[in-house]
Amino acid sequence: MFSVFAASSIDEAHSKIINCKSSLNRAKQIRKNRQEYDVLATKIQQHPDRCRTTHKLQQLDSELNELQKKLQNLGQKLNLRRKHFSVLHSAIHELQLLLEADEAEVETETNMDEVDS
Numbered sequence: 001m002f003s004v005f006a007a008s009s010i011d012e013a014h015s016k017i018i019n020c021k022s023s024l025n026r027a028k029q030i031r032k033n034r035q036e037y038d039v040l041a042t043k044i045q046q047h048p049d050r051c052r053t054t055h056k057l058q059q060l061d062s063e064l065n066e067l068q069k070k071l072q073n074l075g076q077k078l079n080l081r082r083k084h085f086s087v088l089h090s091a092i093h094e095l096q097l098l099l100e101a102d103e104a105e106v107e108t109e110t111n112m113d114e115v116d117s
Helices: 002-045 050-116
Strands: none
Touching: none
16 A cells, blocks of 8 residues: 555656646746847837837938038039139130230330331
8 A cells, every 4th residue: 555655646746846847947938038028128128219210210301302402502503603713714814815915016016116216
């Protein structure tokens, strides 16, 4: 009788050990999952939410559009000033040619006056 009681007692202890091991493995898995969840939740909290990100993106888009318009306006001003500079440069060149022609004419007249005298 003792051996039957001992055998059943051993079988119960063995089944309890198996159940405890199974419970322990489930608890370990749950703990591991919670730790992974906490790490992911922390990483997610570090980033702004979708609404703020969308709003910031819209602000950056409008700022980009404004800067592109400014760049286009500045390009147009630069082209206009280049044209004005080109006109000014050609006018200066023509005036230099006129001055040189006048100086040559005056020099020729003075040479003729000297020869006549």
